[in-house]
Amino acid sequence: IMLVGVQGSGKTTTAAKIAYIYKRYGYKPCLVCADTYRPAAYDQLLQLSKSIDVLFCGDTDSKNPIEIAKKCTDICSKSGANIIIVDTAGRHGYNEEEALLNEMREIMNSITPDEVMLILDASIGQKAYDLALRFHQATPIGSITITKLDGTAKGGGALSAVAATKAVIKFIGTGEKIPEIEIFEPRRFVGRILGLGDLPSLIEKLKALEHSNILEKRFSKSIASGKITLVDLYLQINAIRKLGPLSKILQLIPGLSLLPLDDKQMKISEEKMDKWLAIINSMTYEELKNPNILDKSRIYRIALGSGTSIDDVKDLLKYYELINNFIKTTKRRHGIFKKLGIDLSRIEEQIK
Ligand SMILES: Nc1nc2c(ncn2[C@@H]2O[C@H](COP(=O)(O)OP(=O)(O)OP(=O)(O)O)[C@@H](O)[C@H]2O)c(=O)[nH]1
Ligand SMILES: [Mg+2]
CATH class of the missing domain: 3.40.50.300 (P-loop containing nucleotide triphosphate hydrolases)
Incomplete structure (x- = not known):
């Protein structure tokens, strides 16, 4: 050659x-x-x-x-x-x-x-x-x-x-x-050009993840109940981190492959995720079940225990709140759909 x-x-x-x-x-x-x-x-x-x-x-x-x-x-x-x-x-x-x-x-x-x-x-x-x-x-x-x-x-x-x-x-x-x-591989290549992401390899990776089924079930359950726990969040972040470097993962996701995220931003996100995993690991069962009890002194203890800062812990709690608010509004939307005679849960059932 x-x-x-x-x-x-x-x-x-x-x-x-x-x-x-x-x-x-x-x-x-x-x-x-x-x-x-x-x-x-x-x-x-x-x-x-x-x-x-x-x-x-x-x-x-x-x-x-x-x-x-x-x-x-x-x-x-x-x-x-x-x-x-x-x-x-x-x-x-x-x-x-x-x-x-x-x-x-x-x-x-x-x-x-x-x-x-x-x-x-x-x-x-x-x-x-x-x-x-x-x-x-x-x-x-x-x-x-x-x-x-x-x-x-x-x-x-x-x-x-x-x-x-x-x-x-x-x-x-x-x-x-x-x-x-x-x-x-032509399909992957064209997918990348069109910004469709590299779905075949993403699916392959997800399949390779142990417990991906369990994860999925947990999530549908918590979304249905309108509340996501810190344990769910932990499993989710852990699953993402297991897939490999964030930059490579995002390239595989439709639409996201077009995002102009640079390496530095990726690195920050990866570091943040790792910190959040450490923080959740440092919480007690009681705190995981009910993060509302997290006061100043508990936050301080968790930051110390996980080798992170108080701001890092607060960041995570903010994100946790955000994601739960998002789920709540999504549920509310379900209500509106219902009034219009559309049953989203049935559609979801079919997708499953
Ligand atoms: N990121 C990235 N860099 C690459 C890749 N392939 C080559 N490079 C880099 O591109 C630069 C040039 O690569 P070379 O293999 O030396 O290129 P070349 O065609 O032999 O260059 P000349 O011998 O000067 O004609 C090097 O810094 C490589 O590390 C790739 O797939 N990805
Ligand atoms: Mg050369």
């Missing part, structure tokens, strides 16, 4: 990620550095190959990427590799693009790869079409990997590269770390 793409699109990172995936499937990959333009390219790929323990080949003495690619693919095969991944340059000094494309064509002709993979940054937008076409004319593109889908870009523009090359999207990159790569 020969990786091509413009500067910084993620070729070197993706090379290691793909090697990692194939290694897990039982293959013996070999990474080849055929980038002689970026001074650190050799070391970058060498380090990555060490970290995932796969074969590596390169040559810091040669300035000829075509020769290196040829020599190294031979060395890799002789070492028993059955997947050779060739990382190429993304920059090319004078007369940049044309020279780069020519070099790609020459490397391809010399090693005749089974597949040329185009690496595209998700934020490329509509430029993807022309760019992919130009690469395709130099080195027929067989597959595409879209990187940096963990950022704000949804990668919609990158889809036009498929139209330009008739190639298939094979992988998507979702982070800087090596395991952060996924095999491309």
